[in-house]
Amino acid sequence: MAKLVYNELLKMFRKKRFLVVVLILAVLIPIFTYAQYITVQTTIKQIGTSDWKAILQQQIIDQENRLTSSRVPDEWKKWTRLTIAQEKYYLKNNINPTSPGAPTFVRKFVEEAVALFIPLIVVILAADLVSSEYGNGTIKLLLTRPVARWKVLLSKYLALLLSVSLVMLITGLLSYLISGIIFGYKGWDLPVLTGFIQQGDQLITTQVHLIPQWKYIIFAYGLAWFSALAVGTISFMVSVLVRNTATSMGVMLAAVISGSLLSQLAPTWQSLRYFIFINLRLTDYLAGKPVIISGMSLPFSLAMLSIWSLVAIVIAFVVFSKKDVLN
Amino acid sequence: MEAVLSVEHLTKKIGARTIVDDVSFEVKAGEIFGFLGPNGAGKTTTIRMLVGLIRPTSGSIVIGGYNLQSDFLQAIKQVGCIVENPELYPYLTGRENLEHFARMIDGIDTKRIEEVVRLVELDKRIDETVKTYSLGMRQRLGIAQALLGDPQLLILDEPTNGLDPAGIRELRAFIRRLSQEQSISIFISSHILYEIQLLCDRVAIISHGKVLKTAPVVQLVGEESKVEWSVDPLPNAVSHLSNLPYIKNVEQLGKERLMVHMPVEKIAETNQLLLSSKIQVSAIRPMNQTLEDIFLEITGGEGIG
Ligand SMILES: Nc1ncnc2c1ncn2[C@@H]1O[C@H](COP(=O)(O)OP(=O)(O)O)[C@@H](O)[C@H]1O
Numbered sequence: 001m002a003k004l005v006y007n008e009l010l011k012m013f014r015k016k017r018f019l020v021v022v023l024i025l026a027v028l029i030p031i032f033t034y035a036q037y038i039t040v041q042t043t044i045k046q047i048g049t050s051d052w053k054a055i056l057q058q059q060i061i062d063q064e065n066r067l068t069s070s071r072v073p074d075e076w077k078k079w080t081r082l083t084i085a086q087e088k089y090y091l092k093n094n095i096n097p098t099s100p101g102a103p104t105f106v107r108k109f110v111e112e113a114v115a116l117f118i119p120l121i122v123v124i125l126a127a128d129l130v131s132s133e134y135g136n137g138t139i140k141l142l143l144t145r146p147v148a149r150w151k152v153l154l155s156k157y158l159a160l161l162l163s164v165s166l167v168m169l170i171t172g173l174l175s176y177l178i179s180g181i182i183f184g185y186k187g188w189d190l191p192v193l194t195g196f197i198q199q200g201d202q203l204i205t206t207q208v209h210l211i212p213q214w215k216y217i218i219f220a221y222g223l224a225w226f227s228a229l230a231v232g233t234i235s236f237m238v239s240v241l242v243r244n245t246a247t248s249m250g251v252m253l254a255a256v257i258s259g260s261l262l263s264q265l266a267p268t269w270q271s272l273r274y275f276i277f278i279n280l281r282l283t284d285y286l287a288g289k290p291v292i293i294s295g296m297s298l299p300f301s302l303a304m305l306s307i308w309s310l311v312a313i314v315i316a317f318v319v320f321s322k323k324d325v326l327n
Numbered sequence: 328m329e330a331v332l333s334v335e336h337l338t339k340k341i342g343a344r345t346i347v348d349d350v351s352f353e354v355k356a357g358e359i360f361g362f363l364g365p366n367g368a369g370k371t372t373t374i375r376m377l378v379g380l381i382r383p384t385s386g387s388i389v390i391g392g393y394n395l396q397s398d399f400l401q402a403i404k405q406v407g408c409i410v411e412n413p414e415l416y417p418y419l420t421g422r423e424n425l426e427h428f429a430r431m432i433d434g435i436d437t438k439r440i441e442e443v444v445r446l447v448e449l450d451k452r453i454d455e456t457v458k459t460y461s462l463g464m465r466q467r468l469g470i471a472q473a474l475l476g477d478p479q480l481l482i483l484d485e486p487t488n489g490l491d492p493a494g495i496r497e498l499r500a501f502i503r504r505l506s507q508e509q510s511i512s513i514f515i516s517s518h519i520l521y522e523i524q525l526l527c528d529r530v531a532i533i534s535h536g537k538v539l540k541t542a543p544v545v546q547l548v549g550e551e552s553k554v555e556w557s558v559d560p561l562p563n564a565v566s567h568l569s570n571l572p573y574i575k576n577v578e579q580l581g582k583e584r585l586m587v588h589m590p591v592e593k594i595a596e597t598n599q600l601l602l603s604s605k606i607q608v609s610a611i612r613p614m615n616q617t618l619e620d621i622f623l624e625i626t627g628g629e630g631i632g
């Protein structure tokens with residue numbers, strides 16, 4: 001099986017699929033970095049030229065004063081304490097909160113990329129994996145070897161899992177290295193708020209706590225990786241079902257983009273949450289952003305992605321093993 | 328002789344159409360077997376079934392003693408094939424293509440790859456990408472790929488399609504050499520009678536999905552060949568020729584010309600006979616027979632249609 005997976009990876013690399021993906025990342029990440037830089041500059045201008053340390057100190061004092069007041073609800077007090085802890089960390093470690101380092105960019109980038117950008121890249125890798133073999137006729141050579149059809153397909157799937165994982169790693173590395181040029185490479189230990197729980201329409205903050213940013217980034221990339229694999233698996237199935245790469249890519253792009261658009265256009269359409277591509281924004285649960293459609297939560301989305309993926313894998317393997325090769 | 332490939336009552340229906348209809352034949356060890364039929368006869372569809380790309384609706388295929396449906400891996404190990412065009416990965420080099428397919432078969436080392444490359448005489452260009460290859464070179468790389476696993480049976484689907492005359496001659500010589508030196512059975516499909524005639528030991532003729540006849544090539548061609556004679560005087564010649572036991576039919580074409588259905592190897596003998604009867608023979612022209620002629624013969628006038 002290792003040899004078969006090697007074959008598939010070799011083809012993927014030699015077809016320059018991988019190179020294309022890395023190039024896209026290498027072009028877009030600097031653009032995003034620059035955009036982030038402009039935003040930071042604007043914020044700094046609005047605050048004025050005064051010393052950010054003084055401003056932060058003043059903020060902490062204000063918040064502490066408010067804490068002593070007995071009329072403040074308990075929940076709010078807890079929230080304020082966390083914010084103060086965060087701000088004190090900034091002061092102690094000499095970090096300007098409006099222009100944090102590369103690790104913060106890495107975190108924000110994956111949070112933004114998870115819904116559309118990463119899925120599109122995965123589609124580029126996965127959409128022609130099987131359909132191209134039909135398209136150029138090499139499927140006839142592939143399936144007339146003494147290797148069971150399911151093994152041929154499994155080798156392709158494993159190659160896809162590996163390459164998607166590699167792309168996630170490269171995304172993280174490139175965004176760190178490139179953004180660090182402008183923002184500096186420090187900030188791994190920055191405390192970040194997490195632990196939000198979604199219950200019905202309400203965001204429950206009782207479990208909210210601070211974790212170091214490196215931990216948060218590992219979680220965020222893990223979740224983004226999971227949703228990338230789900231996109232890859234669906235693309236893989238489509239690639240088995242249709243005979244040419246253009247169709248396969250078209251179908252997947254349409255599906256991914258509709259998922260992204262629908263979540264913005266029709267947030268009241270309840271059953272939309274059972275559509276796989278609505279559930280890609282796993283990192284939003286980590287950051288405590290409001291959910292798109294009520295009833296969605298991290299376990300719900302993980303379950304949706306898993307169920308859709310499993311069904312897709314079963315369909316792909318059954319169809320591929322049974323299908324007559326007629327072209 | 329033992330059968331390397333044995334096909335029984337093979338049928339394929341797609342939708343309501345029967346594309347291959349109750350086809351049976353055997354390919355024996357060491358022979359070159361021709362599969363002759365016009366375009367659309369069902370040759371490629373049959374071959375797809377022989378190599379497991381499509382499932383037969385009914386019937387059985389046994390390769391080297393293994394049933395293809397129930398024992399696919401063992402059966403397919405005995406076969407190397409090119410179905411329709413020699414399609415390989417254009418962005419890989421010839422060698423990388425071979426290595427790719429070698430990884431899918433157990434126990435193939437670089438030595439074997441070198442061997443097949445030398446066999447198909449691609450040594451010089453093997454490290455260039457396949458997209459720079461001519462059709463003839465791709466055909467040879469396709470054959471190299473098919474030979475990697477040291478198969479007992481090589482299946483080629485209209486291998487001369489698209490090649491120029493020189494390429495066709497070269498391929499023919501190569502196939503003959505392969506059959507002699509590697510003791511491999513070869514199954515080769517074609518729509519050109521002449522090609523099969525030059526290469527094959529036995530032939531099955533297929534039309535509209537049905538095998539009309541399976542016979543040794545010499546028999547098939549010998550039976551049906553035609554020779555044109557220019558003679559003087561004509562009536563004398565006709566009466567002489569009609570009396571010969573091996574002559575089937577004598578047609579009058581013009582004032583001096585006759586079309587005679589007779590075995591080609593009897594030309595000299597016949598010529599002697601006519602001369603000794605004081606009949607002048609000014610020209611003898613053996614006609615290149617076409618598939619159409621054979622069809623006319625077998626079906627009694629129905630033609631390829
Ligand atoms: N996928 C298909 N669906 C329906 N009919 C087909 C299909 N593929 C081939 N055919 C038909 O089957 C017949 C035999 O085709 P084929 O085996 O390619 O013939 P050959 O190789 O002898 O030229 C043709 O009439 C063709 O139109």
Ligand SMILES: [Mg+2]
Nearest residue numbers: 370371484485
């Ligand atoms: Mg054909």
